[in-house]
Amino acid sequence: MIKVEHLSKTFGNNEVLKDISIEINKGEVVSIIGPSGSGKSTFLRCINLLEQPSKGKIFVSGQDLTESKTNVTKAREKIGMVFQHFHLFPHLTVLENLTYAPTKVKKMTREEAEEKGRTLLARVGLAEKETAYPNSLSGGQKQRVAIARALAMEPELMLFDEPTSALDPEMVKEVLDVMKDLAHSGITMLVVTHEMGFAREVGDQVLFLDEGRLVETGEPKAFFENPQSERAKDFLAKIL
Amino acid sequence: MNLDFSQIVPYIPFMLEGIWVTLQFVIVAIIVGFVLGTVLALFKIGSIKILRRIADVYTSIFRGTPLILQLMIIYYAAPQLLDYDISPFLAAILGFGLNSAAYVSEIIRAGIQAVDRGQTEAAKALGIPYRQMMIDIILPQALKNILPALMNEFITLTKESAIVSTISYLDLMRRAQVVGANLYRNFEPLLFVGLLYWSMIMVLSLIGKWIERRLNVSD
Ligand SMILES: Nc1ncnc2c1ncn2[C@@H]1O[C@H](COP(=O)(O)OP(=O)(O)O)[C@@H](O)[C@H]1O
Numbered sequence A: 001m002i003k004v005e006h007l008s009k010t011f012g013n014n015e016v017l018k019d020i021s022i023e024i025n026k027g028e029v030v031s032i033i034g035p036s037g038s039g040k041s042t043f044l045r046c047i048n049l050l051e052q053p054s055k056g057k058i059f060v061s062g063q064d065l066t067e068s069k070t071n072v073t074k075a076r077e078k079i080g081m082v083f084q085h086f087h088l089f090p091h092l093t094v095l096e097n098l099t100y101a102p103t104k105v106k107k108m109t110r111e112e113a114e115e116k117g118r119t120l121l122a123r124v125g126l127a128e129k130e131t132a133y134p135n136s137l138s139g140g141q142k143q144r145v146a147i148a149r150a151l152a153m154e155p156e157l158m159l160f161d162e163p164t165s166a167l168d169p170e171m172v173k174e175v176l177d178v179m180k181d182l183a184h185s186g187i188t189m190l191v192v193t194h195e196m197g198f199a200r201e202v203g204d205q206v207l208f209l210d211e212g213r214l215v216e217t218g219e220p221k222a223f224f225e226n227p228q229s230e231r232a233k234d235f236l237a238k239i240l
Numbered sequence B: 001m002n003l004d005f006s007q008i009v010p011y012i013p014f015m016l017e018g019i020w021v022t023l024q025f026v027i028v029a030i031i032v033g034f035v036l037g038t039v040l041a042l043f044k045i046g047s048i049k050i051l052r053r054i055a056d057v058y059t060s061i062f063r064g065t066p067l068i069l070q071l072m073i074i075y076y077a078a079p080q081l082l083d084y085d086i087s088p089f090l091a092a093i094l095g096f097g098l099n100s101a102a103y104v105s106e107i108i109r110a111g112i113q114a115v116d117r118g119q120t121e122a123a124k125a126l127g128i129p130y131r132q133m134m135i136d137i138i139l140p141q142a143l144k145n146i147l148p149a150l151m152n153e154f155i156t157l158t159k160e161s162a163i164v165s166t167i168s169y170l171d172l173m174r175r176a177q178v179v180g181a182n183l184y185r186n187f188e189p190l191l192f193v194g195l196l197y198w199s200m201i202m203v204l205s206l207i208g209k210w211i212e213r214r215l216n217v218s219d
């Protein structure tokens, strides 16, 4: 599904990602963890080319996104992304947020897109909010709408960048529940998170990043119970 | 006190007509300024260097010289250089439209840059092409933020429109002068068109407030 080969990224002369290679299978739920500033967001943003990699190749569903002739805009249709700060379109209603890209980009009919949008809103538990504007929603509700908006494009892959970090504690669970439900649906997910419970119970694989290096990868159980690297041991000791 | 408004009464229809004459070119100039200003703003934030340069030079020239000079140059240069006898109406639209575009482009550029970068990223991540993202996602949000500044520009343009009287365009201002010359009394007709200008500006402000309220439904 995803193959990353020797990915490096530098900002100016700050090397933020250093020679990262990893393969992720279809349907896998991968948690990306590591200290703040270790390059987790940058790694995720390279996967849909919100950041242009400095070196290396990124394949999604067999297509090399770093090839110059790749239509990046088109490729992004298959890759959904959920941000820490939601980034809903404030001038559109909740339902319009969900139908805009499918109608304009995928040329779905409005009826079709609205029906799909309503189904997704029901799935994230917000059926009654379709005519509301984003500013009237709580953080947890906004993030659930953001997830539904990404799903409306029927992506093969979903990227989450700390989706619960900007939420009040009491709203974290409602978002994690939606993500768990999604994880069981068989879609491929890459999740940057500080929710170790989610990484441990829902994830199939953990990637541990430190100072731009992919220091350790493994199954959650093995990683959390018996981390191999000193870096990972230190990190887990601090947060658990 | 030597005030006699009764003498201007026969000229009132003539002066009232000036409202429409003024509005005609002001409205067209506002539209020209807005459309061209938006295009220039998109050049300024775009990634094509030569277009950025063109937009910057354009803005610098039109903001860096007096409007009355620009107006005169257009009015007198066209016949002399292009052998085209430009009408005062067309010269007025060009002068004000081109000048306003420079100011509007700066307002819109600032408005676009004030829209949260996350909006662009969310749109990109959904696979929305640049053009559609600008038209449907970024510009509506930018316009909402800059509406007061934009209304201000339109109000300034309406008031400054009085200088087209210098290229003998028979606008509101010019009509006051004509009436004044006929009556050998300038004060009353000037006061009268002053009242008309003020009413026009009030209406424009009210329209602005109304649009602002309409746009604020999403809050
Ligand atoms: N657009 C950018 N320009 C310059 N430096 C950046 C940019 N984005 C991230 N960085 C730097 O890259 C490093 C990794 O950032 P990030 O990927 O956000 O880390 P994380 O998500 O793990 O906290 C940080 O040192 C950050 O300052």
Ligand SMILES: [Mg+2]
Binding pocket: A040, A041, A042, A162
């Ligand atoms: Mg981050």
